[in-house]
Amino acid sequence: MKAVHYLNQFFAGLGGEEQAETQPTRLDGAVGPGRGLQAELVDVEIVATLACGDDYFAEHEEEALAALLELLAELRPDVLVAGPAFGSGRYGYACARLAAAAAERGIPSVAAMHEDNPGVGEAGAAYVVPTAVNVAGMRDALPRLGALASALASRRELGAADEEGYLVRGFRRNYVAEKTGAARAVELLLAKLAGETRTEVAGDMDRVEPPPAVADLSSALVALVTEAGCVPQGNPDHLQSVRAQGWFRYDLGGADTLASGRYESVHGGFDVTLANEDPNRLVPLDTVRGLERAGRVGRVHEALYTTTGNGTPVVVATKFGQEIAGELRDAGVQAVLLSGT
Amino acid sequence: MAWELATFSADLFREPEAIEGVEVELVTPGSPVRVTHVLDAVEPRIRPDGRAAFPSEGQAGEGRTNRLDGVVILSCLDFPGEERPLHEQESIVDLGGPGAALTPFADMTAVVLTFSPGAGGHVEIDAHARETTLSVAEEVARGTLDAEPHEVERFELGVADESLPAIAALIQISDLGPLYIQYVYGTPAGEAGLPRAVDPAEILDGAVTCGEYHWAAMRNPTWFFQRNELIRTLYRQHGKTLRFAGAVLMRGYEQSAADKQRAADGAADVARDLGAQGVVITTDAGGNSHTDVMLTCRACEQAGIRTTVVLAEETDPQSTRPILTDWVREADSIVSTGNVEELVEAWSPERVLGGDLLLDGTPAREAGPIPVRNYLGAANQMGQLALSARTE
Numbered sequence: 001m002k003a004v005h006y007l008n009q010f011f012a013g014l015g016g017e018e019q020a021e022t023q024p025t026r027l028d029g030a031v032g033p034g035r036g037l038q039a040e041l042v043d044v045e046i047v048a049t050l051a052c053g054d055d056y057f058a059e060h061e062e063e064a065l066a067a068l069l070e071l072l073a074e075l076r077p078d079v080l081v082a083g084p085a086f087g088s089g090r091y092g093y094a095c096a097r098l099a100a101a102a103a104e105r106g107i108p109s110v111a112a113m114h115e116d117n118p119g120v121g122e123a124g125a126a127y128v129v130p131t132a133v134n135v136a137g138m139r140d141a142l143p144r145l146g147a148l149a150s151a152l153a154s155r156r157e158l159g160a161a162d163e164e165g166y167l168v169r170g171f172r173r174n175y176v177a178e179k180t181g182a183a184r185a186v187e188l189l190l191a192k193l194a195g196e197t198r199t200e201v202a203g204d205m206d207r208v209e210p211p212p213a214v215a216d217l218s219s220a221l222v223a224l225v226t227e228a229g230c231v232p233q234g235n236p237d238h239l240q241s242v243r244a245q246g247w248f249r250y251d252l253g254g255a256d257t258l259a260s261g262r263y264e265s266v267h268g269g270f271d272v273t274l275a276n277e278d279p280n281r282l283v284p285l286d287t288v289r290g291l292e293r294a295g296r297v298g299r300v301h302e303a304l305y306t307t308t309g310n311g312t313p314v315v316v317a318t319k320f321g322q323e324i325a326g327e328l329r330d331a332g333v334q335a336v337l338l339s340g341t
Numbered sequence: 342m343a344w345e346l347a348t349f350s351a352d353l354f355r356e357p358e359a360i361e362g363v364e365v366e367l368v369t370p371g372s373p374v375r376v377t378h379v380l381d382a383v384e385p386r387i388r389p390d391g392r393a394a395f396p397s398e399g400q401a402g403e404g405r406t407n408r409l410d411g412v413v414i415l416s417c418l419d420f421p422g423e424e425r426p427l428h429e430q431e432s433i434v435d436l437g438g439p440g441a442a443l444t445p446f447a448d449m450t451a452v453v454l455t456f457s458p459g460a461g462g463h464v465e466i467d468a469h470a471r472e473t474t475l476s477v478a479e480e481v482a483r484g485t486l487d488a489e490p491h492e493v494e495r496f497e498l499g500v501a502d503e504s505l506p507a508i509a510a511l512i513q514i515s516d517l518g519p520l521y522i523q524y525v526y527g528t529p530a531g532e533a534g535l536p537r538a539v540d541p542a543e544i545l546d547g548a549v550t551c552g553e554y555h556w557a558a559m560r561n562p563t564w565f566f567q568r569n570e571l572i573r574t575l576y577r578q579h580g581k582t583l584r585f586a587g588a589v590l591m592r593g594y595e596q597s598a599a600d601k602q603r604a605a606d607g608a609a610d611v612a613r614d615l616g617a618q619g620v621v622i623t624t625d626a627g628g629n630s631h632t633d634v635m636l637t638c639r640a641c642e643q644a645g646i647r648t649t650v651v652l653a654e655e656t657d658p659q660s661t662r663p664i665l666t667d668w669v670r671e672a673d674s675i676v677s678t679g680n681v682e683e684l685v686e687a688w689s690p691e692r693v694l695g696g697d698l699l700l701d702g703t704p705a706r707e708a709g710p711i712p713v714r715n716y717l718g719a720a721n722q723m724g725q726l727a728l729s730a731r732t733e
Contacts, residue, residue: 158733160731160733161732161733168732168733169733170662170732170733171658171660171732171733172654172656172658172660172662172663172680172730172731172732172733173680173683173730173731173732173733174679174680174683174713174728174729174730175728175729175730175731176442176727176728176729177727177728177729178727179727180570180574180724180725180726180727181570181651181676181677181678181721181722181723181724181725181726181727181728181729182569182570182571182573182574182621182651182723182724182725183570183574183724184676184724184729185571185621185649185651185676185724186508186571186574186575186578186583186621186649188649188674188676189508189619189620189621189647189648189649189674190506190508190582190583190619192619192647192649192673192674193506193618193619193647197673197674198674199673199674199675200675200676200677200729200730200731201652201654201663201665201675201677201730202663203665203668203669203670203672203673203675241428242428242430268427268428269427269628269629270426270427270517270518271426271427271517271518272426273426310628311556311627311628313655313657313664313682314655314657314660314664315657315660316657
């Protein structure tokens with residue numbers, strides 16, 4: 001199997017700071033730290049070394065990446081190894097950006113650098129092996145980098161970050177565990193009873209602190225928002241019954257009530273029979289109008305916001321919420337009656 | 342009380358005779374076949390004493406039951422597109438390709454029943470399909486009646502060391518309305534007097550059957566109750582690392598906040614009556630059943646019963662943190678059965694059974710990558726399989 005190794009001008013032996021403007025260059029075989037790395041690779045040969053000046057990469061990133069990716073495309077390696085860059089910010093950034101771009105193109109890629117190197121956050125789906133902050137950590141870094149690079153080249157499914165020695169990238173990924181969920185559950189429960197609580201999912205809900213209560217509702221503009229899939233009869237905008245792709249705004253036109261002939265729910269996650277007999281059960285417009293007439297609510301916002309909350313990914317639902325909240329804020333709405341199902 | 346499960350080789354498999362309105366196909370293990378619109382998966386079972394293998398009266402989990410190893414019945418049905426309050430979701434079993442890793446059925450002989458819906462509404466059509474599927478599961482196992490088993494397992498909870506922790510299984514089953522219902526002795530979960538304690542062997546012996554067709558990955562088909570890994574693990578560990586205190590069935594998808602709290606408190610009460618010091622709480626389906634599970638977790642912890650919860654994640658693949666529908670602070674011990682939002686690599690099967698078009702109209706043969714959520718039982722929340730998710 002073939003590896004390509006990426007180095008900056010210094011480690012590639014092209015010169016120091018004065019050569020930092022060096023454009024992407026291809027060198028044959030292993031160079032500099034690549035020789036030590038080669039000794040740690042299993043069934044993998046470094047067929048070429050790509051080098052680029054740190055300044056050139058930083059100042060001409062687009063051109064540098066394009067040239068390096070073109071060289072990679074010609075070489076068709078089984079794995080790309082970049083660095084180690086240790087604590088060097090510019091070098092670490094170049095390693096990470098190239099590794100991320102290669103990984104995006106389906107080339108298994110690993111960079112190596114200190115965990116505080118700003119490049120760590122730029123590595124995308126590529127792996128990062130942590131190293132010491134300076135070159136004194138070379139001897140320690142190469143065996144770990146070599147092991148991970150060999151594993152990537154072999155297309156072996158990698159284990160967890162701590163087992164394989166890479167920095168957590170933060171993505172949740174499915175994998176097949178050694179034991180069934182049932183066996184793991186019994187183990188976790190017995191451990192918890194023995195005083196050692198562990199979890200496979202850290203509960204960490206996005207909890208929103210409520211703002212202070214509205215001081216005087218009798219002068220407030222109050223909006224109605226729902227995820228009950230409540231739409232004008234016939235669903236003119238084709239709101240989905242499940243996994244909604246968007247939300248809609250409908251003018252209430254001063255109506256006193258959500259009449260059953262004029263509104264319906266298209267929600268696919270609950271039995272809508274009773275809701276459709278009287279859509280006020282989903283969005284209590286009739287009651288809120290009563291409060292408005294009685295002077296207990298200042299005014300009802302004439303726009304009804306609606307979507308379907310059923311199987312919606314949280315990121316999508318969060319986006320809907322932010323968009324709707326933005327419009328409500330711009331309209332001067334001070335309170336919202338949000339009915340869920 | 343003791344129950345024996347006798348295992349027989351697939352050589353005794355009896356091909357079912359023609360059934361009106363049903364197409365029967367046999368698929369050999371590992372065939373490059375995709376099965377779509379799968380409602381349920383059932384293990385062939387029959388009782389030598391002539392009682393029903395999936396009883397609607399009497400008690401399961403006593404005497405002896407025969408099982409046919411290595412054979413699974415898959416029932417498939419595309420409901421007619423009439424108005425109905427709840428809709429089934431696409432449910433796939435891939436017997437080959439990358440999806441085969443998400444199912445226990447790929448290395449079995451599959452008897453695929455594809456129903457052509459006759460007259461009547463979705464409630465009648467579903468009832469007919471479920472009854473037929475369970476009766477085919479008995480018919481297919483009939484050959485075991487005159488044969489010798491190659492293994493007999495005995496399920497009996499003997500006296501165990503009192504110093505071992507007492508553990509119960511708290512199993513949530515769904516009832517949200519037609520097409521989203523699990524059945525206890527043939528009765529919808531919502532009318533089955535839940536929560537209540539049952540002999541764990543009842544669950545393994547056909548007392549619970551599946552008529553819940555919500556997100557496929559988070560479903561618990563009948564096979565997962567018959568072969569329930571949680572119950573079997575607790576039997577195996579009884580007297581070794583724990584005392585198996587029993588099983589509690591509870592309903593998910595209670596409809597009002599008060600009913601949800603009442604069900605959670607009730608389940609904790611039953612667990613306490615069993616003397617449980619710890620419970621594993623399992624989940625069925627998604628969305629508001631996850632709130633039921635969290636409330637149950639809290640109610641148990643407040644009653645002094647330690648909990649571990651089994652749940653699937655619904656995490657966007659680009660997200661760097663796991664996403665659950667609901668969570669309470671007491672849920673500090675959670676088993677992840679995988680992320681249903683992740684895509685499974687595209688695969689082109691040689692044959693498609695169940696129906697050529699997926700419910701969204703995509704041709705099943707060239708569907709591209711399919712989310713885990715559409716694979717039957719893949720991220721089931723009883724811990725039947727080994728799929729999980731981790732931060733990488």
